[in-house]
Amino acid sequence: MREIFDMWGRMSVKEIMRYNGAMLPDDELEKHFRLVKTQKAALARLGLKTICDLFYHFPARYGEVLPTKNIAELKKGDEAVIRGRISKLEKTKAWRKKIPLTRAVVEDASPAYGGASGTIRVVWFHQPYLAEMMKEGMLVELRGKVTEDKKGLYLANPTSEAHARQAHGGAGARTLLGDSATDTEAPLESIYPESRGVTSRWFFYALKRALAAGAHKKIPEYIPDDILKKYHLPSLRAALVWIHQPKNIRDAEAARKRFAFEEVFFIQLARQKARRAYKANKTFPIRINPKETADFIKRFPFELTHSQRDSVHAIFDDFRAEEPMTRLLEGDVGSGKTAVAAVTAYAVVTSRPENQTFGNLQAAVMAPTEILAKQHFESFIELFSHLPIQIGLITGSGCYKFPSKVNSLKATNISRTQLLKWVANGEIPILIGTHALIQKHVVFKDLAYVVIDEQHRFGTMQRFKLVRKDARVPHLLSMTATPIPRTLALTIYGDLDLTLLTEMPKGRKPVITEIVPPNRRKDAYEKVRAELKAGRQAYVICPRIDEPDPEKERALLAKSVTEEAKRLKQDVFPEFEIEILHSKVKPKERDLIMQKFLDRQIDILVATSVIEVGVNVPNATVVVIEGAERFGLAQLHQLRGRVLRSTHQAYCYAFPNARGGASLARLRALKDAKNGFELAELDLKLRGAGELSGGKQWGISDLGMEAIQNLKMVEAAREEAGALLRGDPALTAHPSIGARIADADENVHWE
DSSP, X not given: OHHHHHHHHHXXXXXXXXXXXXXXXXXXXXXXXXXXXXXXXXXXXXXXXBHHHHHTXXXXXXXXXXXXXXXXXXXXXXXXXEEEEEEEEEEEEOTTTOOEEEEEEEEOOBGGGTBOOOEEEEEEETOTTHHHHOOTTOEEXXXXXXXXXXXXXXXXXXXXXXXXXXXXXXXXGGGXXXXXXXXXXXXXXXXXXXXXXXXXXXHHHHHHHHHHTTGGGGSOOOSOHHHHHHTTOOOHHHHHXXXXXXXXXXXXXHHHHHHHHHHHHHHHHHXXXXXXXXXXXXXXXXXXXXXXXXXXXXXXXXXOOHHHHHHHHHHHXXXXXXXXXXXXXXXXXXXXXXXXXXXXXXXXXXXXXXXXXXOOOEEEEEOSSHHHHHHHHHHHHHHHTTXXXXXXXXXXXXXXXXXXXXXXXXXXXXXXXXXXXXXXXXXXXXXXXXXXXXXXXXOOSSEEEEEEETGGGSOHHHHHHHHTSSSSOOEEEEEEOSOOOHHHHHHHTTXXXXXXXXXXXXXXXXXXXXXXXXXXXXHHHHXXXXXXXXXXXXXEEOSBSSOOOTTSTTOOOOOBHHHHXXXXXXXXXXXXXXXXXXXXXXXXXXXXXXXXXXTTSOSEEEEOGXXXXXOOXXXXXXXXXXXXXXXXXXXXXXXXXXXXXXXXXXXXXXXXXXXXXXXXXXXXXXXXXXXXXXXXXXXXXXXXXXXXXXXXXXXXXXHHHHHHTOHHHHHHHHHHHHHHHHXXXXXXXXXXXXXXXXXXXXXXXXX
């Protein structure tokens, strides 16, 4: 007995609770719920591992609770819940169409009928896996609409919860074959996002049990009380109950508001904390010579726009400050971001290291793909060729240096060892590359400036590996052509100052955009043919890679790259060279295809939206977009921007599949909007936060994306995060917030 007391004395409160079988937030789901293999796989796909994860799996919507009826009372057209025992379970196929089916019979029992009230057939179309999840004699709860055929009444495709409550540890199993009056349901039914193997009803009962066990009360409140009161937000305990078991829609909305604010608040905290930590480092002073910089710009084959000049001055102002720059340069495709990077890089590499009369500071430019890195290399050579400044290129496939000792007008292929030696001793002041730049063996002597192109294509950790290689941190410029609504930019780039390029270089003609109905398709093809005959090139964009499986339910019936390329070659453009490109093509092969397109060996490139970012093919003047309504407006604008790379007139032909007025009205906005930023804002309003093109890539939940539509909420979260960090920079007084920030920083990404 003494040993038992000693053991209890050594255990923490949490360990004692576990010993007693209590449900705790960080317990794994398997500990409290009996999960079959398909359920485990489904929960893993949804990223749900612990009880706390389960609490944060919020309902997608709410519906009215259906009445629970006895089978004997059912009539054609009824929508109801029935409970009973399953039998005659079989997996089969429809006689004519060979559609996969699961069939069964359900028998209920009710005290009012003195036993079974009746039986009813159940048919699930396109769901043969249900036969493997259920067993003969299992208790089930089915909800759906009663249908009738020649054999009588049946339930077609009901939502089901096989062995619903017994699967959650037996809670409430007695009522499955008894009077439903003993079962208390929430006035609103929470309907959850599902995955094959785990249903909305599974989540309903799992969360009901977790709430009843009080596991939500053991999660610490993360948001300070004064902020909750200021914005009239419910506590975490109340919000978890209200969002999963709301008594009315007002409670549900209040809970959703709280969690939306919470998500943006913690992202803001993570971003601003990272910014403060970065700004606290020492950096390199940059001495700018206005006359020399002006002379450098005068040699450009084009004149800088007002936006470009303003951006250069903003970056120079940051260089003059004593803290490292963290700035985002956002501009449409072709707006001249590379020129801004080149001018500011010139100012850096013509500056001496502090307290030295020799040597130069260094700059690095990182691009997401090899072909884009090579294009930056060529652009920098064009702008720096008159200067005694060496430029290096490092990618997975090789290294180059400009100028060559043999020919001062060309670059030469050199060994990786030699390039790294010259970078390490400072002989190469400008190094351009892919993620190869962040490998451990790449060491700079005085890296003072880092430019990251399309930074959301890199992970956060990749970015910081490059900028934290020295005791002094370099100035950081991120560039993106991805149009982002202001509220989203304020959230995900909370650690960066924002600069916009709102003009296009002189001589660039707006892309002529046409929304092409089916009866005008041939006319559009003839216009494309005219451009191809004139020596130009074209993109054809499709929503899919391969053709959909016709037997799959709700398959995306849209044109595929593979089949459209065959059709165009056989029936439309047999005289031209056609190639395909999509995400399944290996990176090296993808770069090779793009190089062939750049070298004009390919006339038409049929691709998915994989080409939306990063390639510069001035000779491509036409883009055809199949199933245009399936893309976001901002994404369409980027695809259209692929042909806005020269002074030639460019054309965009959008072929919609849908004929709905809303879809066509949205596409017409593509013709009228002035720039990508305007389209991104419009896309957010028209399609909704959950549908925002690229929304998933930011690592923000649908609920968080709802908050992004509310500028006041974003600004409030930003303000409160800043105030909290000003009062407690290390968050020593808020340890639970510090723990949450680590999670937020890990989940928000830029891939």
